[in-house]
Amino acid sequence: MDAAPNPRRRIVVGVTGGIAAYKAVQVVRELVLAGHDVHVVATEAALRFVGAPTFEAISRNRIETDLYEGVAEVRHVALGQSADVIVIAPATANTIARLAAGLADDLLTNTVLASRAPLVLAPAMHTEMWQNPATVANVATLRERGAVIVGPATGQLTGNDSGPGRMEEPEVIVAATLQAAGAASSLATVQDFSGRRVVITAGGTREPLDPVRFLGNRSSGRQGVALASAARNRGADVVLITAHLEVEPPDGVSLVPVGTALELQVAVTDAAASADLVIMAAAVADYRPERTSDAKIKKGQAHEGLSLELVQNPDILADLAAHRSPGVTLVGFAAETEPDDERLIETARQKLRRKGCDYLVLNRVGWSTGFASERNEVMMLDSAGDIVMTAAGAKDSVADRILDRLA
Ligand code: C5P
Numbered sequence: 001m002d003a004a005p006n007p008r009r010r011i012v013v014g015v016t017g018g019i020a021a022y023k024a025v026q027v028v029r030e031l032v033l034a035g036h037d038v039h040v041v042a043t044e045a046a047l048r049f050v051g052a053p054t055f056e057a058i059s060r061n062r063i064e065t066d067l068y069e070g071v072a073e074v075r076h077v078a079l080g081q082s083a084d085v086i087v088i089a090p091a092t093a094n095t096i097a098r099l100a101a102g103l104a105d106d107l108l109t110n111t112v113l114a115s116r117a118p119l120v121l122a123p124a125m126h127t128e129m130w131q132n133p134a135t136v137a138n139v140a141t142l143r144e145r146g147a148v149i150v151g152p153a154t155g156q157l158t159g160n161d162s163g164p165g166r167m168e169e170p171e172v173i174v175a176a177t178l179q180a181a182g183a184a185s186s187l188a189t190v191q192d193f194s195g196r197r198v199v200i201t202a203g204g205t206r207e208p209l210d211p212v213r214f215l216g217n218r219s220s221g222r223q224g225v226a227l228a229s230a231a232r233n234r235g236a237d238v239v240l241i242t243a244h245l246e247v248e249p250p251d252g253v254s255l256v257p258v259g260t261a262l263e264l265q266v267a268v269t270d271a272a273a274s275a276d277l278v279i280m281a282a283a284v285a286d287y288r289p290e291r292t293s294d295a296k297i298k299k300g301q302a303h304e305g306l307s308l309e310l311v312q313n314p315d316i317l318a319d320l321a322a323h324r325s326p327g328v329t330l331v332g333f334a335a336e337t338e339p340d341d342e343r344l345i346e347t348a349r350q351k352l353r354r355k356g357c358d359y360l361v362l363n364r365v366g367w368s369t370g371f372a373s374e375r376n377e378v379m380m381l382d383s384a385g386d387i388v389m390t391a392a393g394a395k396d397s398v399a400d401r402i403l404d405r406l407a
Pocket of ligand 1: 201261280281282283284285286313314315316317318331332333334335
C-alpha cells in the first residue's frame with residue numbers, strides 16, 4: 001500500500017441555491033479534516049439556505065460571495081487560477097445551465113471560467129428538472145468539456161417526491177473531488193467495502209471447436225479488472241473469475257481462471273454462495289459448439305464450407321438471480337450496438353427484466369468503441385429501469401463510480 005500522505009490541495013467549493021446546501025457543509029468539513037485548504041464560494045441563493053458563518057467556521061476561511069468585493073486583488077480570477085479543483089455541491093439546474101452557456105454573472109461562474117482546474121459537479125434538483133431535455137443537454141455539454149458529474153442519486157427529494165435528483169452523499173462527492181485533484185492516495189481511499197465479499201467476472205469466454213480453435217469475443221477484461229482493483233482498494237475481499245484477459249489481473253485478489261461459459265458458471269455459482277455482491281463484467285458466449293472435435297478439423301473435410309451446430313449456453317446471471325441467496329446484490333453488464341440512446345436504454349430495460357438483476361451497467365460498443373479502449377462511457381440502471389448513474393472516463397474511474405453507486 002502507498003503510504004504517502006495525502007497532498008494538501010487548494011479546493012474551491014461552490015455552493016448554489018438548493019436545499020441540499022446543508023449537505024455541502026459536510027463536504028467542506030470532510031475536505032478540511034483531510035487537510036485541504038478549502039474556500040467556499042456561495043451564490044446569494046445558497047446563503048438563503050445556509051448562513052455564511054457556518055461555512056466560515058467549517059472551512060476556516062472567509063466565504064466568498066460578492067463579485068465586487070476585493071476587486072483590487074482581482075479576486076474572481078485569483079480564486080479560479082489558484083484552485084487545484086473546483087467542486088460545486090449542490091449544483092442547481094440554473095447553475096448547470098449558466099456553466100454550460102459560459103456565463104459569468106456572479107463570483108462562482110466567474111471563478112469557474114477563470115480556472116483551468118478540474119470541475120466536479122454534484123447536481124441536485126427535482127426529477128422533472130433533471131430529466132428536462134435542457135438540463136440533459138447542458139450536463140452532456142459540461143461532461144464533454146471534461147466536467148465530472150457525481151450523481152445525482154435516486155431517493156427522497158424535497159417534499160413528498162422521490163426519484164433521481166437527490167444530491168450524492170458528501171463522502172462520494174469528496175472522493176470524486178480528491179480523485180479529480182489527483183489527491184486520492186490509497187491511504188485516503190474510503191474503506192467502504194471493508195469486509196464485503198465481492199465476486200467479479202472479467203474477460204471473454206472461449207468456446208472450443210477443436211484443440212486449436214475457439215469461438216470468442218473482443219472483451220479485453222479491462223473494465224472487470226479495474227472493478228476488481230477498485231473493490232480491493234476499498235477494502236473488499238475480491239474473487240476475480242477470469243475468462244480470457246488481455247491485461248494482467250491485479251494483486252491482492254483471489255483468481256479463478258476459467259475458459260468456457262460453463263466453467264464460468266460453475267465458478268461464479270460457487271463463489272456467489274457466500275458473496276455480498278456479484279458483478280458480471282465478463283462477456284459470456286451465448287452459444288457454444290454442440291460438439292468439440294478431439295482432433296484439429298482439417299481443411300477439405302467438408303467440400304463446400306463448414307457448418308457449425310451451436311447450442312445455447314445457460315444465462316448465468318439470470319440463473320443466479322432466480323436462485324439468489326438473500327442479501328446478495330447482482331450487477332450485470334450489457335454491451336450493445338444500438339446507435340441512438342433511446343433504443344439503447346430500451347434494450348437495457350428489457351434485459352434487466354429478463355435477467356432479474358439489481359443493476360445493469362450499459363455501454364455502447366462497435367467496431368471502434370468499447371473493447372480495447374482504456375476509456376469507457378456507461379449508464380447504470382436500477383431494477384426499475386431508472387438511470388441512476390452515468391460515467392465517462394478511464395476504466396479505473398468508471399469502476400470507482402460504479403462502486404460509489406453500489407456502496
Ligand atoms: O445477454 P447479454 O449477453 O447481453 O447479457 C450480458 C450480461 O449477462 C453480462 O453481465 C454477462 O456477464 C451476463 N451473461 C451471462 N450468461 C450468458 C450471457 C451473458 O450471465 N450466457
